Amino acid sequence: MANISTMDKTELIIGTRNSKLALVQAERVSDALNAAHPHIKFPWKTVSVSGDVDKTSPFLKFGGPSDAAKNIWTEEMEAKLSSGELDLLVHCLKDMPTRLPNGCVLGAIIHREDPTDALVIKKSLQDQYTDLSQLPPGSIVGTSSTRRKALLKWKYPHLKVQECRGNIDTRLRKLDEGEFSAIILATAGMNRINLTSRITKHLPPSEFPYAIGQGALGVEIREGDTRTLSIVQKIEEPLTRWICLAERSLLRTLQGGCSSPVAVNCTIESGSDKPSTIHRLRLDGTIIHPHGSSQVSTFAVADVASDKEAEALGETLAKRLEENGGRDLLDEIRLVQEKEMNATQN
CATH class of the missing domain: 3.40.190.10 (Periplasmic binding protein-like II)
Incomplete structure (x- = not known):
């Protein structure tokens, strides 16, 4: 990737998909950034992505039970980010792979709406x-x-x-x-x-748990772009970040993706005597067979006050799910989805 500096820029260009929802999200981020940094302009440009071009095929067609399947929403924008044509990207966080391509990082997690x-x-x-x-x-x-x-x-x-x-x-x-x-x-x-x-x-998420990162916006930037990182972090709320990092860590540890039936419900435990900078989080996780024939569910609780602790909570829950039958279930899911994906391609 080219060595691109934003140190002297008075305009940082936001990349977004060209849908009504994506444009509303980009505008919201642009407005928040403008309010925090009135000396910088944050216009946006739209990018056509493969997930929007093919609007009929099931998601399974794009990559099977792999986190890489989510690239259908991000890949084209990331190419323009890496080339310097764009300076930051706004995504629905649930559409972002938990492992980003080389040269790209998750700069901020913001504006989480109702995740249900x-x-x-x-x-x-x-x-x-x-x-x-x-x-x-x-x-x-x-x-x-x-x-x-x-x-x-x-x-x-x-x-x-x-x-x-x-x-x-x-x-x-x-x-x-x-x-x-x-x-x-x-x-x-x-x-x-x-x-x-x-x-x-x-x-109700206790009965119908939601997708990892659902309702939140992820801001993707170039790795090493410290100025843009400091700019986008100004509009980030730490608790939102930690909840979403815990969820993403769960999915990454399980190596599930856009086509894997993994669901969560993260809540803030009350009654903690910890300082206000420490939050006790309960993360419930569920893996469901795509045919609805079986499921594995459990939870983990931890005090969280840093990215590292948030990600450790997700890893703990992933290991508990695996030990409770989740590993065998995920292996079975992969076999089922590979068979179905092969059937759609023949």
């Missing part, structure tokens, strides 16, 4: 049903997430789960046109583009 999943029932059915358990047997629920599909099959075997990809507006249109009885989306995305009123129910 949202149930959206078709308008014509909203007077009759308000919960997944109420939908009649055979009702079609749409989602593009392997995790959500697995959870639906595990908890609601009477429902039929089908692929539903596209941006939020596209998925809502498919719902309203009758392809599905309901769809499941991230609450954060719905909130950010002012569609909260469409949410039928927020799915």
Whole structure:
């Protein structure tokens, strides 16, 4: 990678995907950075990524049970970051691989919205049903997430789960046109583009755990760019960072990725007599078979006051999951997904 310096720049260019949600997120980050650094401008440029070009294929097609599958949302932008065309990237954190390419680092984790999943029932059915358990047997629920599909099959075997990809507006249109009885989306995305009123129910994370990093924004920068690092860290909240680092450490240790059904629920334990800079976190983790036939769940608790301690919490939980049957389950999941991926390519 070229030796690129931002030391004298009075303008740092943000890279983002070209969707309504991505643009709202980029604007929010730009506004926060402008407020913290009024002497610097933070315009943004849009980049077309492969995950947006192919809006129909299941995510499994792009990489199987591997963290690298998430590159469909980041790779093209990272090339422009490395070349110096862009200075920082704004991603949905859940879309970022837990291992970034050489020359790129996660500079900041910011603006975590409600991390839960949202149930959206078709308008014509909203007077009759308000919960997944109420939908009649055979009702079609749409989602593009392997995790959500697995959870639906595990908890609601009477429902039929089908692929539903596209941006939020596209998925809502498919719902309203009758392809599905309901769809499941991230609450954060719905909130950010002012569609909260469409949410039928927020799915409790204790029952329907969410994706690693869901609801948070990740700011990616060039490795060694100390000035940009110090600039983006000004708008970061430490507790948000530590919670998300713990979740990402869990996934990285398990070597799961975009196509692995791994779910979490991280909560702040009350009643701690520790100083305000120390937070007692409880991290619950679940691995679900994609067919909904089995699952492994457990939790870990730790006092966290640094990145290292946050990541150690994730590693501890990953090891407990593995010891409780998670390693065998992940091996089985890989075999199932490799078989399904080969079937889609033949």
